[in-house]
Amino acid sequence: MSLASALIIHHGFDMTSSSSPNQISHSGLSTPVLLLMSVACGLCAGGNYFNQPLLHSIATSFQVSEATAAFTVTVAQVAYAFGLLLLVPLGDKLERRSLVVLLMLLAATGQFISGFTNDIGLLFAGIVMAGLFSVAAQILVPMAATLSDPARSGRAVGIVMSGLLIGILMARSVAGLLSGLGGWHTVYRVAGVTMLVVALALWFVLPSSRNPVRASYFQILASMATLIRDMPRLRSRSIIGALAFASVSALFSTMALLLSGPAHGLDDAQIGLVGLIGVAGALMANVAGRLSDRGWDRQTSMVCAILLLLSWGGLYLGGTSLLWFVAGMLLIDLALQGLHISNQQIVYQLMPEARSRINAVYMTTYFIGAALGSAAGSLAWNIGGWGAICVTGAILAMLTGFMLWHDGRLQHRASGSP
Structure with a gap:
């Protein structure tokens, strides 16, 4: 029994009973x-x-x-x-x-x-x-x-x-x-x-x-700290999500500056239409969910991490070509949503009876990453324009890949693999 489970039981809400109402009888x-x-x-x-x-x-x-x-x-x-x-x-x-x-x-x-x-x-x-x-x-x-x-x-x-x-x-x-x-x-x-x-x-x-x-409300909140401390993969997958969202947020916080500038000259409505390409990324969520059901979480994550890095190559070329910009944006949206759904599917299985608290930890970390990515994007734009934005986004994508490698080590360690 993990220390997290022991503390949760100690606080009076052992939720592993087979009689839990969470065990839905229908299909x-x-x-x-x-x-x-x-x-x-x-x-x-x-x-x-x-x-x-x-x-x-x-x-x-x-x-x-x-x-x-x-x-x-x-x-x-x-x-x-x-x-x-x-x-x-x-x-x-x-x-x-x-x-x-x-x-x-x-x-x-x-x-x-x-x-x-x-x-x-x-x-x-x-x-x-x-x-x-x-x-x-x-x-x-x-x-x-x-x-x-x-x-x-x-x-x-x-x-x-x-x-x-x-x-x-x-x-x-x-x-x-x-x-x-x-x-x-x-x-x-x-x-x-x-x-x-x-x-x-x-x-x-x-x-x-x-x-x-x-359980009392304060016991619920206190147990979140225990979950963070005693679940290495909750930490690693939350950081993966945060870094990926930071990479994408560096784009979202500055793309209007590029698209409205002299290279493209788009107005607000046209920029909004370009942003709708992200709907394709949303459809990736359903695909990633189905792949997760087949046990392909790690493979999906790896492919999406590679797409995240490659997308910044397209976006760099998009500094002067709207076609390349749209292609890069399509890739970055697909990558983010694939990573996000894979992350959620993995962390939800860590302790199914604590999914809401796990989701709170994951999503809070996720949005912290977004805020930091937006700040980094604004700073990079002021320092070096679009080229600096692309370097910043690519570095964050590489850090995402590194954390994914680290998460793989944690997974092998947990399964007893050499």
Whole structure:
């Protein structure tokens, strides 16, 4: 028994009993239910990106500076980070269906506040509320693995994650379209109504699911530190995800500067259309999930790490060629999503009864990587322009490969291989 397991039992919530309600008697969630969960994830995650193309309209509406309006982006990200740390672990304590529905209702309330306010302070409050409670998506993802047939859990995670990723990618385009039709408030109102409908549907179609033994909230949080300390592969796979996302974030934080510059001369709408190439990357999530079900997690990770590095060659050539830029962006999206799904599938199997806490650790590390990658990208742009960006991204991709090699050593050690 690992020290992590011993401490969890000591704290009064041994969740390994065969009588656990997590052991679903049916063959798994149906595809329509998984698709509904996928839609819910897309709505929750995408809601944090609605404001990004609307900053000028928001600033004009409230007669504030664009810098003040832009601060709503930071506020949304910070609120989401707090939700990952403080709310997602509750998936290992509370009944999950009720928790997801409650969080979605609260997130919808935040969207309505944003959609009907005429005060900039209330807009910030609405964005904070929506961001904090939108982490319902990060409870649904491990829940899909828990409720599915173990032999098809990778497929289930892939379907749900595809919806989450497509929601993020489409959010900016949908927000811009609805703003053009009815003003910037419109997307928040439509999102609020849609989230209410989807939350109600989830209440009726999801089975009840919870861990059998009660534990205090603080015991749940304390056990996360134990999981980090005593699970080397949770650490390694979280760092792999963080480094890969950092590499991609160096691109996302600066690509508009390149594409709007003299080499390409694209406007905001055209840059948004280029960004939609990432939808293809979202489809990789489902493919990676199916490969994971066949036991090809490591092979998938290795191929995706190679693609991550190669993508920066295409992106470097994309400094003067839009075709090469699109090719590089397609590769980098495929690589990131393949690594992300493989990582999640591996860490979820480390301790299935602690999936929500494991997901909280993994996703928090993942978004720390994104923040550091964005900062590194901005610094590299100021130092050496697009060439420096590509060098930074490639170095982060190589570090991803190194950590993947290290994770392979941990895997061999755990299996007793020489």
